[in-house]
Amino acid sequence: xxxxxxxxxxxxxxxxxxxxxxxxxxxxxxxxxxxxxxxxxxxxxxxxxxxxxxxxxxxxxxxxxxxxxxxxxxxxxxxxxxxxxxxxxxxxxxxxxxxxxxxxxxxxxxxxxxxxxxxxxxxxxxxxxxxxxxxxxxxxxxxxxxxxxxxxxxxxxxxxxxxxxxxxxxxxxxxxxxxxxxxxxxxxxxxxxxxxxxxxxxxxxxxxxxxxxxxxxxxxxxxxxxxxxxxxx
Amino acid sequence: xxxxxxxxxxxxxxxxxxxxxxxxxxxxxxxxxxxxxxxxxxxxxxxxxxxxxxxxxxxxxxxxxxxxxxxxxxxxxxxxx
Numbered sequence: 001x002x003x004x005x006x007x008x009x010x011x012x013x014x015x016x017x018x019x020x021x022x023x024x025x026x027x028x029x030x031x032x033x034x035x036x037x038x039x040x041x042x043x044x045x046x047x048x049x050x051x052x053x054x055x056x057x058x059x060x061x062x063x064x065x066x067x068x069x070x071x072x073x074x075x076x077x078x079x080x081x082x083x084x085x086x087x088x089x090x091x092x093x094x095x096x097x098x099x100x101x102x103x104x105x106x107x108x109x110x111x112x113x114x115x116x117x118x119x120x121x122x123x124x125x126x127x128x129x130x131x132x133x134x135x136x137x138x139x140x141x142x143x144x145x146x147x148x149x150x151x152x153x154x155x156x157x158x159x160x161x162x163x164x165x166x167x168x169x170x171x172x173x174x175x176x177x178x179x180x181x182x183x184x185x186x187x188x189x190x191x192x193x194x195x196x197x198x199x200x201x202x203x204x205x206x207x208x209x210x211x212x213x214x215x216x217x218x219x220x221x222x223x224x225x226x227x228x229x230x231x232x233x
Numbered sequence: 234x235x236x237x238x239x240x241x242x243x244x245x246x247x248x249x250x251x252x253x254x255x256x257x258x259x260x261x262x263x264x265x266x267x268x269x270x271x272x273x274x275x276x277x278x279x280x281x282x283x284x285x286x287x288x289x290x291x292x293x294x295x296x297x298x299x300x301x302x303x304x305x306x307x308x309x310x311x312x313x314x
Contacts, residue, residue: 058302065299094302101304108249148246148305182247 001228003029004045006072006088008063013049013085016205021046024208024218025225034066043228044081045072047088049141049203059102059144060090069095081125081224082197086142089189089199098192098199099157100149102142106182110143114213115180117188117202118168121161124191125227126198129219135172136165136216138202140180140188145201147183147190157190165189165200234279236292237311240301241272275300288312 003021007014014031021029032045034052039045053062063069069091076082076097084092092098105111114137122132130136149157157163165188169178179186181201189200204217242248248270255269277295279288289312296308 057300061299061302093304099304101302103246103305104249106247106249108253146247150304182249 001027001225001232002042003027004032004039004042005029006032006034006045006047006068008034008050008052008066008091010052010054011048011050011087013087013203013205016203017046017048017085020205020208020218020221025221027225032068034063034068037067037071039068039071039075042075042080043231044083044224045075047072047082047084047091048205049086049088052087052091055144058094060087060092060094063087063091064095073097076192076194076197079194079196081227083126083220083224084197084199085203085205086140086145086201089201090144092197092199097197098190099153100147100190102144102201103146103148104144105142105146105180108143110141111145111180112139112141113180114139114207115202116168116170116172116178117165117200118172118174120163120166123161124164124195124198124223126191126220126223127164129223129226133172135168135170136202136204136207137170137214138204138207138217139214140202141206142181142201145181145183147187147201149184154184157187160193162191162193162195163187163189164191164198165202234281234283234285234288235313236277236279236288237313238275238277238292238296238300239272239309239311240275240296240306241308242270243305243307246305273300285312
């Protein structure tokens, strides 16, 4: 089992993701510079948070053209796992690997705080160790996390059970007051049709140590590792 | 040849920056503003050797695939000699 963490100029959560995989999942992990194109030795790649290319033009818009992204597309088509966190989610949307777009938060603020998200489905390789309907306490840190999509896309996401996380209150209720950024239907994370690509705005890699306020994010990485282990068995 | 590309948010897409700008200009005393929408403007200079038809196709593709995100934005391209 081997994980990769892709590093763009401006990525800044790459070391957090690396730390979680090496320490909490206990598996080999490499940093993958964005100019590399060979992903053949990896079972799963993480596109981490940060400000790739300084968020120039639109968040994630320029990272999409890095050489590694063509490889990520092929990698995902082969059924292997891709997790995009925060800026990684923005990049996956810009690259067309996930539907919709992430625009400026409705109140314009950069929001950095712990929020509650509800696990909408345990039927993904990233949430299968979690309880559907369970509530996670995980931080967000973004200015462009306001998820938008057209009505047709939203209907497809719902029909196919592809909304993976939604912002909620501490009891799991989906309310407008619990929506930090104005995301449509409180959407915090989604998956692709094949369910092997997930993007989310919250940072589970920052919620893996009790010392840092929450370890609720660990189960996402445990799910990922369990899926890879099961596939290899 | 120079191309000018205007990228604007699609109608209906929330523009909190436009709303903040509207609020600020209203504080300046301009009360008769019903809406402000913020967009992006690009100037792309093309080498003289480029044939006009090719330039138009190229810039249109740039606008569609890089400068705008078709999910949330529209674009308009203008050329000047």
